[in-house]
Amino acid sequence: xxxxxxxxxxxxxxxxxxxxxxxxxxxxxxxxxxxxxxxxxxxxxxxxxxxxxxxxxxxxxxxxxxxxxxxxxxxxxxxxx
Amino acid sequence: xxxxxxxxxxxxxxxxxxxxxxxxxxxxxxxxxxxxxxxxxxxxxxxxxxxxxxxxxxxxxxxxxxxxxxxxxxxxxxxxxxxxxxxxxxxxxxxxxxxxxxxxxxxxxxxxxxxxxxxxxxxxxxxxxxxxxxxxxxxxxxxxxxxxxxxxxxxxxxxxxxxxxxxxxxxxxxxxxxxxxxxxxxxxxxxxxxxxxxxxxxxxxxxxxxxxxxxxxxxxxxxxxxxxxxxxxx
Numbered sequence: 212x213x214x215x216x217x218x219x220x221x222x223x224x225x226x227x228x229x230x231x232x233x234x235x236x237x238x239x240x241x242x243x244x245x246x247x248x249x250x251x252x253x254x255x256x257x258x259x260x261x262x263x264x265x266x267x268x269x270x271x272x273x274x275x276x277x278x279x280x281x282x283x284x285x286x287x288x289x290x291x292x
Numbered sequence: 293x294x295x296x297x298x299x300x301x302x303x304x305x306x307x308x309x310x311x312x313x314x315x316x317x318x319x320x321x322x323x324x325x326x327x328x329x330x331x332x333x334x335x336x337x338x339x340x341x342x343x344x345x346x347x348x349x350x351x352x353x354x355x356x357x358x359x360x361x362x363x364x365x366x367x368x369x370x371x372x373x374x375x376x377x378x379x380x381x382x383x384x385x386x387x388x389x390x391x392x393x394x395x396x397x398x399x400x401x402x403x404x405x406x407x408x409x410x411x412x413x414x415x416x417x418x419x420x421x422x423x424x425x426x427x428x429x430x431x432x433x434x435x436x437x438x439x440x441x442x443x444x445x446x447x448x449x450x451x452x453x454x455x456x457x458x459x460x461x462x463x464x465x466x467x468x469x470x471x472x473x474x475x476x477x478x479x480x481x482x483x484x485x486x487x488x489x490x491x492x493x494x495x496x497x498x499x500x501x502x503x504x505x506x507x508x509x510x511x512x513x514x515x516x517x518x519x520x521x522x523x524x525x526x
Contacts, residue, residue: 220395222438224395225398225440226396227399227474231400273354275355278391278392281413
């Protein structure tokens with residue numbers, strides 16, 4: 212079973228990567244782009260259905276840093292059905 | 293008296309730290325490997341700079357879970373002096389021994405240059421031989437050293453006098469030009485509430501001999517040794 216964890220910088224955290232990408236997009240002629248934020252996606256493959264609470268624990272403890280990042284757990288196989 | 297220098301896969305300032313201790317301040321020092329499980333026999337711990345575990349996921353995120361860190365966290369809670377330099381600072385934040393986080397430099401550039409630091413407090417084992425306002429010269433070398441914390445945490449740090457160093461110019465003014473990475477309030481180093489854990493991005497381990505361009509970093513290690521000697525007498 213596949214679980215996707217999306218980790219994004221918090222709104223209150225300056226994301227200089229996002230600013231650089233936004234500027235590059237503007238340079239490419241995409242004038243309407245207002246802001247870009249760069250995060251990351253982790254795909255976890257499980258042999259059985261993982262415990263939801265345990266998933267949140269690993270998201271808080273390791274996969275994201277709650278001081279600077281928010282995370283969301285997605286189940287891509289469930290979404291596509 | 294013996295001081296531990298931790299080695300994680302990817303640490304690269306471990307030798308600098310060991311030399312600063314052994315040759316700079318003539319104190320016994322030895323390495324502890326990330327798989328070690330105890331700091332028994334040591335009186336203080338140095339977490340060196342580098343790229344522990346390749347900086348994968350986030351700087352310090354994986355190092356924080358290494359076996360030795362369990363022992364360091366518990367020793368720190370019992371009052372043992374612990375200093376994290378550069379990547380060591382990032383590890384201490386990830387481990388929850390220090391608040392806040394270190395994020396990508398605002399400029400996106402890796403900064404590698406000498407900076408001026410203004411000492412904000414002498415009330416730590418590492419700054420006891422300094423005085424408030426004392427300027428220190430030492431290098432920074434990092435890509436992710438911008439100190440971030442929410443406003444409530446920043447308020448607590450300020451009100452408890454826990455900002456230990458700030459980036460400043462040669463006159464001691466904390467200008468934005470003297471801030472190499474975009475850190476909040478020019479913060480270069482902080483300590484925990486009990487004041488025995490210090491994290492800082494600049495490298496005292498690269499500034500302990502005139503041949504390195506500055507001897508100012510030595511003052512931190514000398515302070516530590518003096519503090520440990522005092523503790524031994526008590």
